[in-house]
Amino acid sequence: MRIVLTGAAGFLGSHLASRFLDEGFEVVGVDNMITGSPENVARLQERDGFSFRRHDVSTPLYVEGSVDGVLHFASAASPVDYIEFPIQTLKVGSLGTHNTLGLARAKGARYILASTSEVYGDPEVHPQREDYWGHVNPIGPRGVYDEAKRFAEAITMAYYRVHGVRVRIARIFNTYGEHMRPSDGRVVSNFIVQAIRGEPLTVYGAGQQTRSFCYVSDLIEGLFRLYSSEHVGPVNLGNPNEFTVLELAQIVLGEVGSRSEIIYGPLPTDDPKVRQPDISRARELLGWEPRVELRDGVRRTIPYFRRRIETMDARARSLP
Ligand code: UDP
Numbered sequence: 001m002r003i004v005l006t007g008a009a010g011f012l013g014s015h016l017a018s019r020f021l022d023e024g025f026e027v028v029g030v031d032n033m034i035t036g037s038p039e040n041v042a043r044l045q046e047r048d049g050f051s052f053r054r055h056d057v058s059t060p061l062y063v064e065g066s067v068d069g070v071l072h073f074a075s076a077a078s079p080v081d082y083i084e085f086p087i088q089t090l091k092v093g094s095l096g097t098h099n100t101l102g103l104a105r106a107k108g109a110r111y112i113l114a115s116t117s118e119v120y121g122d123p124e125v126h127p128q129r130e131d132y133w134g135h136v137n138p139i140g141p142r143g144v145y146d147e148a149k150r151f152a153e154a155i156t157m158a159y160y161r162v163h164g165v166r167v168r169i170a171r172i173f174n175t176y177g178e179h180m181r182p183s184d185g186r187v188v189s190n191f192i193v194q195a196i197r198g199e200p201l202t203v204y205g206a207g208q209q210t211r212s213f214c215y216v217s218d219l220i221e222g223l224f225r226l227y228s229s230e231h232v233g234p235v236n237l238g239n240p241n242e243f244t245v246l247e248l249a250q251i252v253l254g255e256v257g258s259r260s261e262i263i264y265g266p267l268p269t270d271d272p273k274v275r276q277p278d279i280s281r282a283r284e285l286l287g288w289e290p291r292v293e294l295r296d297g298v299r300r301t302i303p304y305f306r307r308r309i310e311t312m313d314a315r316a317r318s319l320p
Contacts, residue, residue, distance in 0.1 A: 002026040002066060004109075006057045006100060007073035009036025011180045012114065012172070014044060015220050016073065021049050023224070028063060031074065032056040034088060035081050040179055058091035060099050067107040069227065072100040072152075073114040079142060079268065080185030086144040093148025094155075101159045101167075110166040112227050113156045115234060117173040117275055118146045127242075127276035130171065130234045140270040153234065160232055168226050173238025173277045177216030177297065178304035182312065188213060191249055192298070192305045195258035205267030207246030212276045214239035215297030218290035225286040238277035239290040248294070255298045 003020055007013035008029025013036070017027045026049045029041070033054060044050045055061060057074050075092045076082040082089040097113065104111040120128045121136035136146045159165040176188035184190075194201050214237070222237040243251075249262055282288050292300075 001068045002028065003069040003071060004028045004030060004061075004063055004067050004100075004103065005071045005073060006030045006096065007036070007075065007114070008044065008052065009033060009038070009041045010073060010077070011184070012175065012216070012219070013073040014040035014179050015177075015216055016071065016223060017044050017050060018047075019220050019224055021047050025049070027051075028053065030055050030057060030061065034085060035076050035078070037179070037181055057096040057099055058088070061103055063103060063107075067103065067109045069110050069112070070100050070104040070107070071112045071114075071227070072097055075114070075148070076145070077116075078185040079145075082145040083141050086141075089144045090148045093145070093152045097152040097155055101156060101165060105159060105163050105165050110168070110227070111156070111159070112168045112170060112223070113152055115153050115169050115171045116145070116149050117171055117236070117238065117277065118142065119150050119153065119171060120275075121146060122270060122272040123274065126274050127240065127278040128236065129278040130236055130281055137270050141268075142270045157233070167232055168229065169234040170223055170226055171234050171236045172219065173214060173236065173275065174211045175214045175216055175219045175238070177301050179216075182305060182308050187211070187245060187248065188252075188298070188301070189305070191252040192256065192302060193309065195252050195256035195260050196302070196306055196309055198258060198260055200261045200263040201249045201253070202265050203245055203249055203262055204265050204271065206264065207249065208244050209267070209271060210242045210244050210274045210276065211248070212239050212242045213248070213294050213297070214290055215292035215300070218292050222282060222286065222288045225288050229286055231285050235282050235285065236277040236279050237282055238279065239294075240277055240279055241294060242274075242276040243294060251295055251298055255295065256302055
């Protein structure tokens with residue numbers, strides 16, 4: 001069995017590649033390295049069955065030989081990144097989804113789209129179920145990601161209806177863990193890195209907005225089950241335990257054992273006030289639910305960031 005995985009150098013992509021290799025698949029990883037990590041690629045290249053192509057999937061992708069699955073995980077995913085790369089984000093979500101669906105169609109492969117809780121925008125329904133259509137500002141700074149993913153879902157369903165491609169759509173909620181870049185910019189990595197360095201934790205707004213954080217191993221298990229299932233249409237994948245950003249800051253300070261202070265900055269435009277997945281569909285269809293509590297997941301993630309920071313600091317010291 002052989003899969004093509006876009007975004008293989010990214011946070012989720014690199015974990016997914018490892019999981020599929022563990023399951024005996026050959027993995028063709030693709031990434032244009034705008035936000036992917038060379039460290040993630042280097043680790044995967046040590047493994048049998050993995051090959052890597054540097055390619056921007058906004059342009060057509062040709063792969064020789066048989067392909068059983070196409071997994072489209074390429075995209076900037078951190079708000080700071082998609083706001084820095086708005087046009088690339090729109091292109092990978094639209095043209096990239098079109099190209100990868102075309103590949104799946106040509107190869108008779110199954111297809112899984114990495115969609116997002118951002119399709120719900122700043123939600124007026126809480127928690128969010130898959131039948132909620134969302135509340136997105138199409139012209140705001142986050143719209144580049146949200147609308148690209150909404151288009152991606154629409155074209156994915158069209159390829160199912162018109163061409164019979166066996167598609168699955170994962171609506172992924174906030175996820176954290178090892179292999180995120182220290183400079184990723186999302187809240188869990190920011191807080192852990194700041195706490196380790198003894199720098200102030202940057203809470204945006206009053207910190208009363210909520211998120212529901214899923215540890216990466218739980219998410220990967222859900223994704224693998226979804227890939228293996230026959231379900232067409234969106235499935236929420238995330239941890240339904242909801243926390244305020246301020247609660248997260250306290251947990252991180254406690255687990256790192258840091259005395260960093262908390263400072264408050266402006267809330268980004270259109271920052272969702274609440275977010276929590278209703279995972280009834282995933283429970284029912286996939287027999288899946290997350291197991292790792294936030295405090296435990298944060299504890300598991302800290303040593304990874306400590307190593308990354310030590311390596312980065314050692315490299316900076318060795319520069320002339
Ligand atoms: N956030 C924060 N401090 C940071 C980074 C993010 O308070 O250093 C907040 C952000 O405003 C949002 C929440 O944490 O309310 C989650 O942000 P993240 O960028 O992780 O992902 P989002 O859920 O917004 O896509």
